[in-house]
Amino acid sequence: MNWLAHTSIDELMQLKPKGFFRIATEDDLLVCTVCRPGEPVHRLLCASPGHANQMRMSLSDEGLCGFIEGAL
Secondary structure, rough: OOOOOOOOOHHHHOOOOOEEEEEEEEEEEEEEEEEEOOOEEEEEEEEEEEHHHHHHHHHHHHOOOOOOOOOO
């Protein structure tokens, strides 16, 4: 039996020591939500898919784990 079978992605992301981010489309806008331990949640609008990719690379370089909704 897989011990992660009943664990949601949100629960797994919260285990990351430096925090995590999620990029999602909301009302046809790309929104990046950044969660760092001990800090308030930041929600940032991305001007384009390229801008979202730059944010993803920058946050990954900082050690945050990311999740891009709708990515294949």
